[in-house]
Amino acid sequence: METYKVERYHQENRAEWNTFVMKCMQQHFFFTRDFIEYHKDRFIDYSLIIRNQTNQIVALFPATLNDGVVSSHAGLTFGGLLYKPRTFVQKIIDILSEIERYCLVHDVQKIIYKVTPYIYKTEQGEEDVYALFKNSWQLIRRDLSGVIKIDRQIAADRSRRKNERIALSNDIEIKVCDDFEAFWTMLNDNLTSRHNVTPTHSLEELIYLKSLFPDQIKLIGGFKGGEMLSGALLFLTPNVCKVQYSVNSIEGRKYKVLDAVFMQMIGDCEKEYIDFGHSCEEDGKYLNEGLARFKYQFSGESLVNDFYQKELK
Missing domain, CATH: 3.40.630.30 (Gcn5-related N-acetyltransferase (GNAT))
Structure with a gap:
């Protein structure tokens, strides 16, 4: 069984972080350190790097820390684990478990995870969503976005x-x-x-x-x-x-x-897609029907952005 090591991101990891981001299934320029750090004064960065037994990066977790809670980076709309295409689901389950153990040891009370919607991936890639379920995470928020599929x-x-x-x-x-x-x-x-x-x-x-x-x-x-x-x-x-x-x-x-x-x-x-953004307020509990209808009338369809949490203490 493969084992993993979790460590905090530091500036000396900048180049290898950015190199790995370019290879990930989850594709967005705001996962690069240039974007993450443009507003670094607003947040306490708690980004994590996950390595295998040969010290190779296998996943990244862009994150921030606030009052004992680690969250998928508060300056990004979504995020969660970043990993390469064709990563087997058990590997993601094990990596998520290792992140939970690391945070628990470092006195983190809770972790919040923002799932990357599938349209921002190079493949369907919902291994992390199953891992969240398998590890008993709780769905706490769901935003509704309007999207158009161009083809x-x-x-x-x-x-x-x-x-x-x-x-x-x-x-x-x-x-x-x-x-x-x-x-x-x-x-x-x-x-x-x-x-x-x-x-x-x-x-x-x-x-x-x-x-x-x-x-x-x-x-x-x-x-x-x-x-x-x-x-x-x-x-x-x-x-x-x-x-x-x-x-x-x-x-x-x-x-x-x-x-x-x-x-x-x-x-x-x-x-391949146009994303009009979400039409929700109050952490997804209130649907702005007028805004949602406006997007729908451009031939928009629905996409959900999910947020999960895990209480550690």
Whole structure:
């Protein structure tokens, strides 16, 4: 039987961490240390490296520590164990058990695990989900996202196609751009006035991330007379075009610009999936039906993002 050793991540592991991330079944640029560490001052990093008997990395666990609780990294939407394709399920069960033992010995009270949805994987790869069940973890949260599978016929709702025509008939231009300041200002104004919150990322952080990942972060804007009225910030992975943020200004709502932005995004998408993001609040207990329906009308389907926990003490 193969045995495993768990250790905390340290800066000297940076290169081998990033090298292993590129080989994992779970594919997203935000698993790299460059992304994880752009906001390192907000969290206590508790990322774990799992090695085999020959000291080779077999899995990674991006994580943070807060008040005795280790969680799949609090700065990432999802995560969990990162491992290579074609990893046998018993291996993942054993690795998860070893992480539990390591955390228990180091006085961790609880572990929270955010499952990576299958669309972000190079194969179906739900070995970790079975391992969580096998090791008696508890499902504590389920968010519902809207996704589009690009390799089938996409038929957006008639109202969305009508809104696109309204936008285009009013000389709205949809294009890729780098006007992050205009987009962020519009986003911040919208979130502040309607929900009394601010964007998760500051303008400076978005510009910095774009400089780090120029091919993975893209901004699409809807313009009238050179003024941005709407936009969508996209995170691109090998399989997925993820809508990280989207916004309509007051004028944008008047001309139905966001509908036109999304319709062009769908038409131009070269990925296997589009992920519109979740439509839930209150840890998944409240479904924003209007938002979910909006995504559904672009020919969206449902995808769940699951959160599990294990009480250790």
